Amino acid sequence: MRDYKKLDIWKKSHLLTKQVYKNILPLMPFEERFALTNQLRRSAYSVPLNIVEGCGKSTDKDFAHYLDNALGSVHEVEYTCYLIFDLGYIDQNIYEIINKDINEVKAMLIAFIKFLRGEK
Numbered sequence: 001m002r003d004y005k006k007l008d009i010w011k012k013s014h015l016l017t018k019q020v021y022k023n024i025l026p027l028m029p030f031e032e033r034f035a036l037t038n039q040l041r042r043s044a045y046s047v048p049l050n051i052v053e054g055c056g057k058s059t060d061k062d063f064a065h066y067l068d069n070a071l072g073s074v075h076e077v078e079y080t081c082y083l084i085f086d087l088g089y090i091d092q093n094i095y096e097i098i099n100k101d102i103n104e105v106k107a108m109l110i111a112f113i114k115f116l117r118g119e120k
Contacts, residue, residue, distance in 0.1 A: 039080055
């Protein structure tokens with residue numbers, strides 16, 4: 001079992017989730033409250049939650065499975081943010097900042113998954 005609070009990938013994904021909550025969700029129009037807003041909220045907190053759940057597993061294989069799930073969720077965040085930008089709900093500056101952080105989380109997850117699976 002691992003202490004998720006010590007993992008850089010958890011810290012980074014937690015910050016990404018907070019960024020979504022503070023900088024994007026408040027800008028969403030009311031009519032998107034139960035659609036895009038809800039989808040983005042759920043996929044954003046799914047990333048650190050999957051890392052936390054994986055930390056409770058006893059094998060690297062099981063942990064890597066939960067990191068795969070986290071990677072899938074961060075891809076959802078990536079597309080949802082792109083769609084929100086493309087629809088004009090957020091400006092380019094906000095989109096570029098969030099997209100940079102999304103790409104960092106993706107890269108960290110991929111590297112950690114490869115490490116756990118013994119890949120080069």
